[in-house]
Amino acid sequence: MAQGLASMNVQDIHVVVTSNFAKTVAQMTGNTSYTADRGGGMVAAKTVSGPEGSVVVVNYDVLPSRPPADVQRILAHEGGHVLIDARSTEETSGNRDSTETDWEWCLKCLGAQAIVELRIERSLAELGYAAVEGTEPSSVEHSLLITNVEVVNAVIDPASDDPAHLQAALLTTLNHVTKMLAYIAAPLAAGQSIFSPALLSLEGRANWVDYVAPTWQQRTAFWSSIPSVTEPIPVRPWRTTLRDSAMLEQALLSNFGFAFSTLSDGRYGFYRTSSDDTFTQRLQRACKQTDTQPE
């Protein structure tokens, strides 16, 4: 563990290893609904920042199944969060513009979280750590399938007659996708080529083309311009990065087939913009990949 933190030049940090991980994080963050389950996987560690600095909380339950190199990597990743926390000016909070609507702020926060992961993972790639799990083609294939299923389900779901429900579902999916893209893009930004959509199945490629490809070049060019976590970003360029990032995520949402629109009285709407034909094709593709029949 100490090696992982040391590789990111993090010293004198408080590490808690607990078999009561979710409850400990919930208590320390005040987020009572915190859980460690992430779609079949478990969160291995979380860095919690407080007035007395950062504490890295490690989930003891996942350690026995991991080789030592994995444990070192987990701690190196959390070391990146510690570096960002310690600088305190490279987070999202405090960077909301006065003219920003709630939805613009929401996309900015979502984009910023992905950038934090990107910057940390880029450092790890530069230090020679192996790519994080979830970036191998079979995992990307699965993530894209889940993306397609979630987007289609959000539209079919009767509860989505309420636009707030539709919006929440889409933003949850968007959040997962941007993080996955950050993990894929980080080694690319460090000059290593580990992923190509050509490694996906026919349907996997179709999902990639549908959801990711239209903004991928723009995303990798923008993200490659952001330094890794070991290099501080001054406040002004960081704010510009956050604004650009909100626009990029807006473009991704548009690709998914949805858009926000601010009304003259300051309220906003959330709309589906893609055609029924597009969604029929997505549904058919999801059924083909999951071997089910449309109802």
Ligand SMILES: [Zn+2]
């Ligand atoms: Zn992280």
